[in-house]
Amino acid sequence: MDKPTAGSLIKDYRTAAGMSQLDLACEAxxxxxxxxxxxxxxxxxxxxxxxxxxxxxxxxxxDHNALLIAAGxxxxxxxxxxxxxxxxxxxxxxxxxxxxxxxxxxxxxxDWTLMGAxxxxxxxxxxxxxxxxxxxxxxxxxIQMIMEDRFLKDAIVNMDEIMAYMxxxxxxxxxxxxxxxxVLDRDEDGPTAHLPLVLRRGDVEVAFETTLVxxxxxxxxxxxxxxxxxxxxxxxxxxxxIESLLREAVA
Numbered sequence: 593m594d595k596p597t598a599g600s601l602i603k604d605y606r607t608a609a610g611m612s613q614l615d616l617a618c619e620a621x622x623x624x625x626x627x628x629x630x631x632x633x634x635x636x637x638x639x640x641x642x643x644x645x646x647x648x649x650x651x652x653x654x655d656h657n658a659l660l661i662a663a664g665x666x667x668x669x670x671x672x673x674x675x676x677x678x679x680x681x682x683x684x685x686x687x688x689x690x691x692x693x694x695x696x697x698x699x700x701x702x703d704w705t706l707m708g709a710x711x712x713x714x715x716x717x718x719x720x721x722x723x724x725x726x727x728x729x730x731x732x733x734x735i736q737m738i739m740e741d742r743f744l745k746d747a748i749v750n751m752d753e754i755m756a757y758m759x760x761x762x763x764x765x766x767x768x769x770x771x772x773x774x775v776l777d778r779d780e781d782g783p784t785a786h787l788p789l790v791l792r793r794g795d796v797e798v799a800f801e802t803t804l805v806x807x808x809x810x811x812x813x814x815x816x817x818x819x820x821x822x823x824x825x826x827x828x829x830x831x832x833x834i835e836s837l838l839r840e841a842v843a
Contacts, residue, residue: 716834
């Protein structure tokens with residue numbers, strides 16, 4: 593797969609936002625001719641221009657960094673856990689994990705790194721993973737959870753469907769490293785339907801419908817999006833299975 597250029601990424605993000613070149617140029621107060629030259633690669637963008645475009649398009653940290661890296665600049669690094677502007681968002685997301693019990697739920701950064709999980713989610717992953725039980729899933733990548741043998745790889749029944757979806761969400765940075773981009777549609781403010789997840793271990797097969805909810809906005813907190821993904825049992829059997837896992841914890 594060809595590595596994206598800064599110009600091609602700008603065009604992708606502009607198109608996804610429903611903006612023409614003229615729209616973006618007017619909003620950013622730059623000339624359309626200059627923007628056209630950047631998008632086609634005839635002119636290399638400055639870091640200041642990329643920052644301006646990212647702000648104009650309300651890009652999250654991950655997409656902003658994708659622009660910078662593609663143009664050869666160092667990415668912006670902000671620590672969501674210690675950023676004062678993000679504290680209220682993280683606190684709200686953590687409260688949501690408790691409210692979702694007994695339904696499994698996790699907190700995700702925009703780069704799909706897990707920032708937290710409720711007890712139901714931990715027990716679900718531990719049941720279907722062959723490796724040692726996880727006390728915490730914090731810091732793990734969703735990509736790791738899906739693709740590594742020690743986690744859920746062998747338990748996911750609809751792996752082809754999930755991998756096809758994930759491939760559609762992956763770009764590559766300047767070094768060729770997979771770079772996940774945001775999952776939510778740009779015009780979507782509320783809960784967004786995600787892929788179904790079907791897990792099997794021996795004779796036990798359970799299915800979940802998932803939703804993603806953004807907590808606050810990346811622009812407000814000056815970080816990548818903080819999202820809560822909830823795994824709703826798709827049928828009575830899955831609901832009973834989750835209840836049994838939690839009863840074992842109490843017994």
